[in-house]
Amino acid sequence: MTIKEQVTHCPYPELAPFFEGHAIKFSTGLNGNRVGSDGTVYIGDGTFHSKSMLAHEMAHFVEIDQRRCGMYGWGLRVPEKFVFDRFCAVPQTTQMAERETRVIAFQTNLLEKLGLFTEEGLVTTIRAVEGFSPDWWLIPAKSDKGRLQWLRRQVNKYRKVNTFELFEAEWWRRSEVLKARMKRKLRAPESLAV
Numbered sequence: 001m002t003i004k005e006q007v008t009h010c011p012y013p014e015l016a017p018f019f020e021g022h023a024i025k026f027s028t029g030l031n032g033n034r035v036g037s038d039g040t041v042y043i044g045d046g047t048f049h050s051k052s053m054l055a056h057e058m059a060h061f062v063e064i065d066q067r068r069c070g071m072y073g074w075g076l077r078v079p080e081k082f083v084f085d086r087f088c089a090v091p092q093t094t095q096m097a098e099r100e101t102r103v104i105a106f107q108t109n110l111l112e113k114l115g116l117f118t119e120e121g122l123v124t125t126i127r128a129v130e131g132f133s134p135d136w137w138l139i140p141a142k143s144d145k146g147r148l149q150w151l152r153r154q155v156n157k158y159r160k161v162n163t164f165e166l167f168e169a170e171w172w173r174r175s176e177v178l179k180a181r182m183k184r185k186l187r188a189p190e191s192l193a194v
C-alpha cells in the first residue's frame, strides 16, 4: 500500500487542524515519518493508533533543525560499527536520549494545552521511545527505574523552553518552509534540494 492510499483525515479533532491544507499530512497507523516524492511529509499515530505517538512525531518535526524537517526519519542517524557480518548501531553518548526528551517536552506541552495529556500516555511514550533506544544503557543511572527518573527530569527541564507557543509558531513556519521547497521542486523536478 502506498502512502497516498493510507492518507486519511486525522481522527483526533484537537490535532486535526494542524494537518489541514498543508505540506504535512496525517497517515493512519504510520510509525515515524515518510516523505513523498513531491516533498510532502507524512506522519501517523503508530501501530497502536495513539494520540501520544502522533503528538510525538509532530514534536519531532518542530524539534529537529529546519534543514532536516522534510527528511525521512528526520535525517537522524546512529553511529554504526561493522560487527561480524552486519552493521550495528553503536551510540557513544546519550545524544539520542537527550533529543527524545526535548521532543517529549514539546509533545507533553502540546497534549496538555489541548486537554489530551495523561500521565499514562507520557510514561508509555517514554518507555516506547527509550526502551528500544540503543543509548538506553548510557543514561547515568544504576537501574531502569533510575533511567526513567533521569528521563523525566530532562523532560521537565526542557518543558520550560519547548513551550506550546513555540511549538505552534514553529509548526506553521516550517509548514511554509516545506511548501516553498515543494514549489521549487515543481519548477525544477531534477533538483534534489531538500
Ligand SMILES: [Zn+2]
Pocket: 056, 060, 100, 103, 129
Ligand atoms: Zn522520537
